[in-house]
Amino acid sequence: MSALLEVSxxxxxxxxxxxINDLSLAIGERELRAIIGPNGAGKTTxxxxxxxxxxPDSGRVLWGEHFIDLVGMDEARIARAGIGRKFQRPTVFEAQTVEENLHLALRNPRGPFAVLFSRRRPEDAARVAxxxxxxxLAEELPRLAGELSHGQKQWLEIGMLLAQEPRLLLVDxxxxGMTPAEREHTTALLRRLAEHRAVVVVEHDMxxxxxxxxxxxxxxxxxxLAEGSLDHVTSNPEVIDVYLGR
Structure with missing residues (x-):
């Protein structure tokens, strides 16, 4: 598997x-990866x-087939390069409908004239659907985002990121805060998304x-500290000592 993202x-x-202390890791294309660790381990950083x-103070973050170094690039440019990030708290436009949230997120021209004179194209409606x-959330398109459950808002924000056509999703x-049914849906969603793009999930819930x-x-x-299957890393004595406890 070729590396889509290489932190060196x-x-x-x-x-x-x-x-962050001399951190190196690689994420492959169409890979689902979980990152775990105790508070202060460096996951958010x-x-x-x-x-x-x-x-960073030192090191490189290489992206894509041409090994573009992301260090020094601003957040907007990195997002346009194909990296989407979902924070723990969902950030959606609660006074807008689900459909409007997704339309606003579509990867279309963003200039002032494009916004002022934009019309919803059939292909945009098809993409939103x-x-x-x-x-x-196909049945929830007319609902206000503020009326959605916590889990549904999380899915809507993921959908808004998908509208930007990212090659890598970082999900925190x-x-x-999800119900068991929402967690099951989210698991299936993330696994499905990783069939077409890289997905990195930071999570505490084993x-x-x-x-x-x-x-x-x-x-x-x-x-x-360790890398491999969940069974492999959770049997590592160092991981048990610093994170899982004995």
Whole structure:
């Protein structure tokens, strides 16, 4: 499997605290990967670096077939390059309908004239309908986003990211606050999305990670502590000591 994203020798410190410590890892195309680890392990900082929110002190973040170094690029340019990030708390336009949220997110021209004089094209409506079906909200298109359940808002935000046609999705703790049925739907959704793009899931819930049935990377003190199947990493004595407990 060729690497779509390769993080190489990344380090970053905040006020003398080494949040990321010579971190190297690679994500393949159409790969589903879970990243776990204790609080302070560097999971969020890793995503901040990949998306351009935080600039590392050293190292490279190579992207795509042409090995573009994302370090130093701004967040908007990185998003346009094909990296989408979903934060733990869903951020949708609650006063707009599900359909309107998805239309607003479509990867269309964004200039002032394009916005002022835009008309909804048939192909846009078809794309919105396809995304709504993919995320399980086809029946909710006319509803206001603010009326959706927590889990449905999470799916809508994932749909809004899909509208940007990303090649990599970074998803932060998607199972938090969900009902069992919503968690099951989310598991199936993420597995399905990874058939066509790379999906990286940061999660604390081990049962949710087990259901994802994917390669797992364990971070600790800003570096990779272990990597492999969930059974492999959870049997690692170091992982047990620093994260799972005995």
């Amino acid at each position: 020798g990344i380090s970053v410190s905040f006020d003398g605290f080494r949040a 890793f995503m901040d670096i990949v998306t351009g929110k935080t600039r 396809a995304i709504a079906t993919e995320i399980g 703790e998607p199972a938090a 049962e949710f990670v087990r259901r994802l049935d994917c390669r797992v990377t364990v971070l600790h003190e800003g570096r990779v």
